[in-house]
Structures are given as C-alpha cells and as structure tokens.
Amino acid sequence: MIKANQQLKEEIIKFSKEIGIDKIGFASAGVFTGLKERLITQQQLGYQSGFEEPDINKRTNPEQVLPKAKSIIAIALAYPSKLKNAPRSTKEERRGVFCRASWGNDYHDILREKLRQLEAFIIEKEPTAITKSMVDTGELSDRAVAERAGIGWSGKNCAIITPEYGSYVYLGEMITTIPFEPDTPLEDNCGTCNKCVDVCPTGALVQGGQLDSNKCIAFLTQTKGFLAEEYRLKLGNRLYGCDTCQTVCPENKGKDFHLHPEMEPDPEIVKPVLKPLLHISNREFRDKFGSISGSWRGKKPIQRNAIIALAHFKDDSAIPDLLQLIKNDPRPVIRGTAAWAVGRIGNPNYQEALETFKHSEKDEQVLEELDKGISMLQNER
Template identity: 70%
Template sequence: MDIAKLKDEIIAYSKEIGIEKVGFTSADPFVELKQRLYTQQKLNYQSGFEESDIEKRTNPKLLLSGAESIISIALAYPSKLKDAPRSIREERRGLFCRASWGTDYHHILRDRLNKLEEFILEKIPDAQIKSMVDTGELSDRAVAERAGIGWSGKNCAVITPEFGSYVYLGEMITTIPFPSDQPIEDMCGTCTKCLEACPTGALVQGGQINATKCIGFLTQTKGFIEDEYRVKIGNRVYGCDTCQMVCPHNKGKNFDFHVEMDPDPEVVKPKLKSLLFISNKEFKEKFGPLAGSWRGKKPIQRNAIIGLAHYKDETAINDLAKVLSEDTRPVLRGTAAWAIGKIGAPEGKSILERAKEKEKDEQVLHEIDKGLKLLETSIERS
C-alpha cells in the first residue's frame, strides 16, 4: 500500500474523530532524552510516578517488536472556567488544575487512539500497534516534540502554535514505516516567565524540572508535605497551572472542542470544608470522573486542609478540630493541627492542647507542637 497516501488518510480521519493535531516520527531511540533522564535520576528529580526503566522509556522497539514509526496525537482542552463560583468567607473554595477538568483525559484519548487503531487495521490488517496515554512507558512530550506537534517549552510542557500548551498528548507505536514529520522551531526565545513564576522553584532551568518540588506532584503525594511547600500550595487541591498561565503562548487560548472536557464549576472549584468529611461513595460519585481523583480522596482532603490554612479561615476551626480528634489518618490529623495554628484563632490553643494529651502518633504530636508555636507567634504579633 502507498504509505504516504495512508498517512494523509489518517490525518484526514483524525480530524473527523476529534483529534486536533497528529504527527508522525520514527521509532528510533530517543538518545538525547535518555541522557537527560539519567541525569534526572542521578539528581533525584524524578517524581516516581513515571516508568522506572529508562531503556523502555527511550527505545520504542523494546515495547513493540518491529516498530518502525510513532503516531503522536494532541487534543486541546479548555482553560477558562465559565460561571466560576466565588470563594467567599465561610465558603472558601479549592481548585483542580485545568488538565483535570471534565472527564479523565486518559479515557478520552484512549477512545480516539482506539478509533485510529481500527481505521489503520482496516487498511493494513497485519500491522502491529501499541498505544499509550501518559501512563505508558514513552515520554508523551518527547514523542510529540519529535513528531512536530509542538516544541518543548522551558516549563517542560509541549507548546503548540495553535493551542499553546493546553493539549493532552497520546501516541501509538506501529510497525508501519510512515514518513516522519519535522520538529518545529522552539519559540520560547529569551522568555523566562515560567521559571520566575514557579511557586516552589521546581523549574531548575529552562526544560529541566525537579518533579519532587513541583506543586503538581506534591498535591498527589499521600504523606505529610514539608512546611515550606504547604505555604506555596495555596488553595490548589490537585495540580498546578502557574507555569502555563504565565506563558505568553497561552494568552487568550481557550478551546471548547470536546463536550467531555467541559468542567462542572462546582466540581473543579469545590468548597474546601465539604471535602473534609466526604465519604468514599460521595467522593467517587462527585470526583471519580476527574483525572485528579486517581490517588483517592486522602491527598485532596489534606490539600483542602492546607487551603483552609491558606485562607486563615476561622470558620473552619471546629471542622479542623473534629478532623484532629476523630480522623483515623495521621496525615490528616497532623495537617489539621498545623492548619489550626496557621489560622491563629483564639480557641486554637485549647483545641491543640487537648489533642496533645490524647494523641499517640509521634508525627501528629510534632505537628501539634508546630501548631502551638504558630499560635504563639500569632499572639505575639497581635
């Protein structure tokens, strides 16, 4: 079959099924990426969520025997929240990052990739194909960059000329030798806005990130968050968009191409206090469809407590006291103790002192002491 013609047919079909961009590249090893990943590993900059085998991450032929090329796809997602509810006193709200709005993007992209697979196999039945989205071995960004979808920005996101960096990425490795597309020019230039705006300094330099300091990563962890990062998280309950929001290439970019991606304002900007005692069933029903629910409710509840501390929400003191005295999870009890101290309400001292008498967990006791010190500082300042 005429492979070049098939490539054109795939591009045309991809538009029909709701794929904004499609690019093609070879299945050759990602040599430069391999070296970068070993450097990241040596520096302890990896999050731990990615594939640990760097050889698999950089050599497509290890994932599919006879691999010849990779097809990269990109779907644009919305960046503006219509009818966003206000965060007001007694009803302070948190925020899910844009990549977690609407239906979990893994499902959306897999649907498009499955349709593309079926289309290709109708044309070439004996072709071998392996598709993946985010959780696969390959680096979606590296594939997209080499396939001409966009360039790799200083914020470590793929930036497209048409949609900025507000795109979901996926790819399929195939045994069909498609002609490769050319990478596009890096348009970041001398701009360093993302590096300067990163709340925790996780962007070490253009194109290099210390994932362990990234708020997007920290909000997904399940343990205690270090104090220096708690104050940076603000009201984020999942993810962080700062480096995207300040990017000039994202200015004015907002696309509502896919109804599945439409966010429910009450879901993606939830009331923080409502998260503290939500049941597993309620959490699954309300937040289960979001990509941001994948780690369960515990990290989001912990982040909600940090958010209440960020707002110094004195109306949350009784709820936080209940978490401290009744929750079975040390991370939530401890974070609540710190939050009570951070808020600085007058009744905080007695709440923490009573909790200290009953608490057995050493980490929680440490957090109670931190809360008491914060209260002392607050009293001295007033």
C-alpha cells in the first residue's frame, strides 16, 4: 500500500510547492514515546505554560486525535527576520517591539489556509481519505511532528531548526488515514554550541532542549496579571514574545526570507510608539493590531508591557500618562504597574503624587506597587 501511495506523495510534494509551502515532510502516526516521557517530566517539574493541550495522551498519540491515523504530513513556511525601513526609537518617541513570529498577518490563518488547500487536493485524489489539520493550538506537538518528518532538528533553543531557513519557520501538520513512506529525521546539528542557553535573559532554558515555560519571556509577555518584579527588568522593550534564543543561533546567521507577502510586517505595528498604547481603546487596538498573532490575548498584556518598557527607558516624559493611569484606569494590574514604573523612572518630584494616590486606592496589590514606587523615589533623593 505504501508503495502504491508513493506517486500520491510525489504529487502532494509538487502541489505543496505550487501553493507556497516552503518545506513538507511525511512521518508515521505512531506514538511519540520519547516526547511522552519528556512531557510527563515537564509536568512534574511545573515547566508547562498552561497554554498547551493538557491531555498528554492526545499530545503524543495521533490515533487519539484521528482514529485509524496512518501518517502525518508536516509543513513549514519561512518568515522574515529583518524589518525593512525599521523606525528608530528616539528619546521623544520610545518604541516597543513584537517578536518576529508575530510579524505580518496571523500565521495561524496563513498556515490553516495552506493546509486547507492541501486537504482539498488530497481528498480529490483519495476521496475515502480522512484528514485533520492543526497549527500551534492543536493537540499534537508541532515541533515533535516536524522533527519526525525531517523538516528540521529540535534545537537546544526548543525550536525546529531547518538547514534552509534556520528556525524562522512556522509549523503546521495534517494527520491522515493514508499510509505514506515516512521521511528520515535530520541529524542534530547543534553540537557543542550552547549560546541560546547561555544568553537566555531569565534562565528559562534550563538546559539544551528543556524549557521552563513559566520563566520564558515569550510566555511572560502573554500573561495578564502582575509581572513578577524580577522579570520586569528583563523584559526590556518587548511587547510580545522574545527572539533572543533565535537571534544568537549560528544557524540563523544571514537567514532572512521574504517569500510570502502576507507575512511582511508593517513597521508601525510591530515596532509601535509606546505612549499611545497606554490609552488605546479596544476598537483602536483591534483595528491596528487585530491582524497579527500578537494580539490574541487582547490589549491588557500589551499595555502592561508598554508601561514596563517606558520604565526600562526611564522615559520621564511618560510620567503624566502613567499618573493618569494610576488615577483613572479601572484595572489594578495597569494601575499598579504604572505606579511601579513611575518609581523606576526615578523623578523624585512625583513622590508626593504617588503618596496621594494611596489615600484613594483600595486594591492591596496596587498599594504594594505604590509603596515600591515611593521607595524607589525616596532613594533618588
């Protein structure tokens, strides 16, 4: 049967190139035994982010997702790593940044459309076939599937690294009831290089290939609550995601591909001026950022991160905006983070203003942040 499907496999590969899929690979639908063991360990250590599929059996057994699964088709699309005409962050207009994986239109939509086209092609050729596709939020691990299908190797930075495009690729997969000859996994090429582990800002890369998601800046930028103070100073001007473990990777040197117009970033969206973000309405946020994947958690995390970025820059001109947030914003996380930021910026002339806000503030966490801000300003005197 597999030999009989070799021609179909070749036709699928040819069609995938025609519709703009940069890499395609085929894997068996057997249980991901090694992954299951690693996931159990991650769970026991408390290293999971909570965004994953909680059922480990579903994450590691394709037949639990699609009965009678025989093969998995993995795809990869390369995305740009360099921003053309990037606006400069100036003292008057400090800017934040979205990670590269959030540039252009939401990659979930782009890859789902490619997989939809691929499914339609397969069903036309094999009407009895059953397929199930997923991108990022599905049950299976995109990285484990891509590794098994020979798309790339799993790097120490916990990303799939391809020989052609480095780790700057989006991944998706399709489970199918058609048995295909599986492709050969690639040899790990990280060798003794440990740069990504060494430079991880928060030590989230515990060791090569093992990530404590709860310390990862990419994860932290997506949380909605107060950010632990130890991580605020590591955030820099990141609004969403983190690219550090990719930018230091030697395999990514010189890799920059602009193959898909829908992935091209708008510089004013992916590197926006910070202060306007503090007062942006829900509608304005959706209109400006709604098309990128970095908007999926809404404006609150982005605004909190923008406040932290202004504190990182010690932008004195932002203090009136921050005081307005402390006074008027209904969300404790925004009020409290703004109070901390005023203290971090360090202009002692605003100590009295923070002390005044304590009289009307009822939220315990906000009061704690006000105290932190006041303490920092006292130390400036």
